[in-house]
Amino acid sequence: MAPFFELRGVTKCFARVIANKDVSFSINRGEVLALLGENGAGKSTVMKILYGLYRADSGQIFMDGKEQHIHSPKDAMTLGVSMIQQHFALVPAHTVTENIILGNVRGKIDYAACRNEVLRLSRQYGFDLPADEKVGSLAVGVQQKVEIVKALYLKTSLLIMDEPTAVLTPQESGKLMAFVKEFTRGGNSVIFITHKLKEVMAVADRIVVMRNGAVAGDIRADETDELELSRLMIGKEIVKAERSREAGESRGVRLELSDVAVRHKNQAPLLRDINFEIARGEIFGIAGVSGNGQEELCGVICGALPVTQGAIRLNGEDITHKSVRERISLGIGYVPVDRYRDGMVMDMTLAENMMLKTSYHPKWRKGLFINEKLLNAETEAAIRDFSIKAPGPDTPAGELSGGNQQKVVLAREVACGTQLMIMDQPTRGLDLGAVNNIHTSILAESKKGKSILLVSTELSEIFALCDRIAVIYKGAFMGIYPREKLTTEKIGLLMAGYSDTKEAEQ
Amino acid sequence: MNAKLRDMVISNLIAILTGLALSGLMLLLLNINPLEAFGYSLKTMFSDPYTLGEVFLKATPLIFTALAFAFTYKANLFNIGAQGQFYMGAIVAVSVSLRLDGKVPTAVLLLTVMVCTAAAGGLIGALIGYLKARHGANEFLVSMMSTYVVLALMNYLLRTFLKEGKGEYPQTDPLTKAAWLPTLLPGTRLHIGFLLAVLTAVAVWILLFKTPLGYRIRVVGSNAAAARLAGIRAETVCVVAFLISGALAGLAGFTEVNGVQHMLIQDFNPGIGAAGLGIAILANAHPIGVIFASILFGMLNVMGNLMGRMPGVSIPSSITDLMQGFVMIFVIASYFLRDHWQNRREKRSLQRGAAV
Numbered sequence: 115m116a117p118f119f120e121l122r123g124v125t126k127c128f129a130r131v132i133a134n135k136d137v138s139f140s141i142n143r144g145e146v147l148a149l150l151g152e153n154g155a156g157k158s159t160v161m162k163i164l165y166g167l168y169r170a171d172s173g174q175i176f177m178d179g180k181e182q183h184i185h186s187p188k189d190a191m192t193l194g195v196s197m198i199q200q201h202f203a204l205v206p207a208h209t210v211t212e213n214i215i216l217g218n219v220r221g222k223i224d225y226a227a228c229r230n231e232v233l234r235l236s237r238q239y240g241f242d243l244p245a246d247e248k249v250g251s252l253a254v255g256v257q258q259k260v261e262i263v264k265a266l267y268l269k270t271s272l273l274i275m276d277e278p279t280a281v282l283t284p285q286e287s288g289k290l291m292a293f294v295k296e297f298t299r300g301g302n303s304v305i306f307i308t309h310k311l312k313e314v315m316a317v318a319d320r321i322v323v324m325r326n327g328a329v330a331g332d333i334r335a336d337e338t339d340e341l342e343l344s345r346l347m348i349g350k351e352i353v354k355a356e357r358s359r360e361a362g363e364s365r366g367v368r369l370e371l372s373d374v375a376v377r378h379k380n381q382a383p384l385l386r387d388i389n390f391e392i393a394r395g396e397i398f399g400i401a402g403v404s405g406n407g408q409e410e411l412c413g414v415i416c417g418a419l420p421v422t423q424g425a426i427r428l429n430g431e432d433i434t435h436k437s438v439r440e441r442i443s444l445g446i447g448y449v450p451v452d453r454y455r456d457g458m459v460m461d462m463t464l465a466e467n468m469m470l471k472t473s474y475h476p477k478w479r480k481g482l483f484i485n486e487k488l489l490n491a492e493t494e495a496a497i498r499d500f501s502i503k504a505p506g507p508d509t510p511a512g513e514l515s516g517g518n519q520q521k522v523v524l525a526r527e528v529a530c531g532t533q534l535m536i537m538d539q540p541t542r543g544l545d546l547g548a549v550n551n552i553h554t555s556i557l558a559e560s561k562k563g564k565s566i567l568l569v570s571t572e573l574s575e576i577f578a579l580c581d582r583i584a585v586i587y588k589g590a591f592m593g594i595y596p597r598e599k600l601t602t603e604k605i606g607l608l609m610a611g612y613s614d615t616k617e618a619e620q
Numbered sequence: 621m622n623a624k625l626r627d628m629v630i631s632n633l634i635a636i637l638t639g640l641a642l643s644g645l646m647l648l649l650l651n652i653n654p655l656e657a658f659g660y661s662l663k664t665m666f667s668d669p670y671t672l673g674e675v676f677l678k679a680t681p682l683i684f685t686a687l688a689f690a691f692t693y694k695a696n697l698f699n700i701g702a703q704g705q706f707y708m709g710a711i712v713a714v715s716v717s718l719r720l721d722g723k724v725p726t727a728v729l730l731l732t733v734m735v736c737t738a739a740a741g742g743l744i745g746a747l748i749g750y751l752k753a754r755h756g757a758n759e760f761l762v763s764m765m766s767t768y769v770v771l772a773l774m775n776y777l778l779r780t781f782l783k784e785g786k787g788e789y790p791q792t793d794p795l796t797k798a799a800w801l802p803t804l805l806p807g808t809r810l811h812i813g814f815l816l817a818v819l820t821a822v823a824v825w826i827l828l829f830k831t832p833l834g835y836r837i838r839v840v841g842s843n844a845a846a847a848r849l850a851g852i853r854a855e856t857v858c859v860v861a862f863l864i865s866g867a868l869a870g871l872a873g874f875t876e877v878n879g880v881q882h883m884l885i886q887d888f889n890p891g892i893g894a895a896g897l898g899i900a901i902l903a904n905a906h907p908i909g910v911i912f913a914s915i916l917f918g919m920l921n922v923m924g925n926l927m928g929r930m931p932g933v934s935i936p937s938s939i940t941d942l943m944q945g946f947v948m949i950f951v952i953a954s955y956f957l958r959d960h961w962q963n964r965r966e967k968r969s970l971q972r973g974a975a976v
Contacts, residue, residue: 474851
C-alpha cells in the first residue's frame with residue numbers, strides 16, 4: 115500500500131543557504147513521525163513546503179500514491195494537512211470559538227452550533243477548552259490546545275507540530291504526548307518537529323533525522339536509542355559537560371538582592387519578594403516557564419529595569435541606582451535572551467559587535483579614533499578561543515549562523531563580565547555542538563571565580579550546570595534549592611505554581 | 621566586493637540614463653527633439669568652464685544639507701529641518717560678516733563666520749534633539765516646523781535690524797569683497813566652499829565610521845535596544861546627532877552667503893533642504909556618496925537651465941525638476957535591482973556548490 119504522504123527529492127534554496135537538498139521520506143496512516151534535527155537543519159522548511167507556505171525548487175509530493183501540487187496552506191488543508199507553527203496564529207482579542215472557526219465559515223454564522231462543535235471536539239480529547247474566553251487571556255499551554263482544536267475542526271488527518279513543547283511545562287508536555295497517541299489511534303498521522311531527543315523517544319513510531327538540509331537517517335523508534343540519534347543529528351558524539359564540584363572552599367558573597375520588587379501601576383507585579391545571593395564561583399540557576407519574570411530579573415540586575423523597592427549589592431557595594439554603563443564597568447556581563455533584539459547589531463561587523471558593551475572604554479581609543487588594530491586582534495582571538503566559524507573580524511554579524519552569533523555575544527560578555535555573568539537562556543535554539551561549547555565556557559568561567567546567574571527553561575541544562583536552583587513563578591521565587599534536593603517531577607510542579615514550602619531551604 | 625562595485629556602477633548608470641530617457645520622452649510630447657536638447661546642454665556644459673563651474677557651485681550647499689539629513693539618519697532620526705538650519709546659518713553669516721567687514725583680515729573673518737554659522741545651525745538642531753530626548757517630541761514634525769519659525773525670523777530681521785541702508789527692499793547690504801570666499805578657478809563663480817563641502821563629507825565619514833562617537837550613533841540607529849543594554853544613552857546620542865546635523869546644514873548658509881550671494885535676500889535658495897533630503901536618500905546616506913549625488917543634482921540643474929535658454933525652442937524650466945525626480949526614482953529602484961542581482965548570484969553559486 116502506498117504511504118499516506120510521501121516527499122520525493124525535495125530541494126529548496128534560499129538566497130544564502132540551501133535549506134533542503136534532495137529530501138525524501140514518507141509517513142503512513144496512524145503513524146507518529148518525529149522530524150529530528152538541530153536548528154537550521156531544514157526541518158521547518160520541508161514542513162512548510164508540505165504545508166504550502168514555501169514552494170520547492172524541485173521535488174514531488176504524493177498523497178496515497180497520487181502526485182499533489184500544494185501551492186498554499188488552503189490546498190494543504192483541503193488534503194487534510196494542518197500545521198501548528200512555533201508562533202501561534204491566533205487572534206488574542208477573539209474568543210476561543212471565533213478563533214477556531216476563523217476562515218471556515220460563510221454568510222451568517224450559527225454561533226451556537228459552532229460553539230457546540232468546538233466543545234464536543236475539545237471534550238473528545240479531554241482538552242476542556244473555555245469556548246467563550248478571549249484567547250489573549252489564556253495561558254500559552256491552553257492557546258496551543260486552541261490551535262490543536264482548530265486543526266481538528268478542519269478534519270485534519272495529518273497534523274504537523276513545530277517544536278510544540280518549547281513553551282510547555284513537563285506536565286503539559288506529558289498531556290500533549292497523550293493527545294498525540296490518542297489522535298493517531300484513529301488512523302490519523304502526526305509529524306512532530308523537535309530537537310529534543312527525550313520527546314522523540316517517548317512519542318514517535320518512526321524518526322527522520324535531518325542534518326544540513328538533508329536526511330541523515332530514517333529509523334524505527336524501537337530500533338534505536340538516544341545516543342545513536344544524537345550521533346546522527348550532529349555527526350559526532352557529544353561529550354556532556356558536567357560540573358565537577360569541589361566542595362568546601364569558603365566563598366564570599368558576590369551578588370545580593372534583598373527584597374527586590376518591580377511593580378507598574380495597575381498591573382500585577384513583575385517581580386516581588388526577590389531575595390537571594392550568589393557566591394563567588396557559584397552558578398545559580400533560575401528555572402521556570404518563560405515569561406514568569408526571568409527577563410525582568412535580568413534587567414533589574416544589569417540596570418535596564420529600575421526597581422520599585424529593594425536593594426542590589428555587588429561585592430558589598432550598593433548598585434541599586436547605578437546606570438547600565440556603570441554596572442558594565444563594574445564587571446557585570448549579560449547575555450540577553452534575544453540576541454537579535456538586545457545582544458547584537460546584525461548589520462555591523464563582528465569586530466564592531468565586540469566593542470558594543472565597552473564602547474566608552476579608553477582601551478579602544480587611539481587618539482580620536484577607534485583602535486582598529488587592537489579591536490581586530492581581540493576579535494580574532496575570540497574567533498579562535500570560542501571556535502566561532504567566521505571568515506574574519508570584518509564579517510557582518512548577520513551572516514553568521516545563530517550558534518556562532520551566540521558565541522560572539524558570549525565571548526564579549528566573558529571579556530566584560532569579570533565579576534558576574536547573567537545568562538538568559540544562553541543556549542536557546544542552538545544545536546547540540548554549540549550548546550556543548552557554551553556549557554564548557556560557563557563552567558570554565560565559574561572555575562575562574564566568576565559568579566553566574568543562569569536562566570533556563572531547559573531543565574537538563576539547569577541540572578547539569580547549577581549549584582543552586584531557584585524556581586520562578588509569576589515574578590516570585592517558589593523556593594531556592596540545592597541541586598541535589600530537586601527532581602524533575604518536583605521542579606515541574608514548582609514551575610506550574612504548586613508550592614511545597616516545607617522543603618524549601620530558606 | 622568587486623562584483624558589488626560593478627553592480628553599483630552599472631545599475632546607477634542604467635538608472636540615470638532611464639531617468640533622462642523618460643524626461644526626454646516628455647520633451648518629445650512637446651514636439652522637441654530630446655537628443656538635440658540634451659546634446660546642446662551637455663556640449664555647452666563641458667565646453668564652457670564658467671558653466672561647468674556652476675555645476676559644482678550648485679552642488680556645494682546640497683552636499684551640506686544632504687550630509688545633515690544623512691547624519692541623523694544614521695542614528696535612525698529624521699532631521700527634516702535642514703532648510704531652517706541653513707537659514708539660521710545664513711542669518712548669522714551675513715550679520716557677523718557685516719559686523720566684521722573691513723575690521724579684520726579676510727581669513728580671520730571667514731573662519732569666525734564659519735564657526736558662528738555652524739554653531740547657529742547646531743543650536744537649532746540641538747534644540748530639536750533636546751525636545752525629542754527630554755520630552756519625547758516627534759523630531760520629524762518639530763524639525764519640519766522649525767523651518768517656518770526660522771523663516772519668519774529671517775523675514776522679520778530683513779525688514780528690521782538687517783534691512784539695507786537704503787531701506788528700499790527687505791534685504792541686507794552687500795558684503796565687500798574682503799568678506800567673499802575666494803574663487804577656486806578664475807573665470808568661474810566656483811569658490812573654495814566646494815572644497816570645504818568635500819572635506820566636510822570626508823570628515824563626516826571619518827566621524828561616523830572611525831570614532832567611538834560615530835560608532836555609538838550608528839549602534840543607536842541600527843539597534844536601539846542593544847544600545848540601551850550596552851549602556852549607551854540614546855538621549856545623549858539624539859542631542860549630539862542633531863547638534864552635528866544642524867551645524868552641517870548651517871554651514872550651507874556660510875557658503876551661500878559668503879560664496880555666492882554676498883548678501884541675504886528674501887526667498888533665498890528655498891529648495892536646498894528638500895533637495896538635500898532626496899540626495900541623502902539617493903546616496904543611501906553614505907557621506908562619500910553624498911558628494912557624487914550632489915554633483916549629479918548640480919549637473920541636472922545646470923542642464924535644465926541651459927535647455928531653458930536654448931535658442932529656437934521653448935523648454936519649460938520645470939524640466940530640471942522632472943529630470944531630478946525621474947533620476948531619483950530610478951536610482952532608488954536600482955537598490956532593489958542590486959539586491960536582486962546579489963541574491964541571484966549567491967543562490968547560483970550555492971546551487972553550483974550543491975550540484976558538485
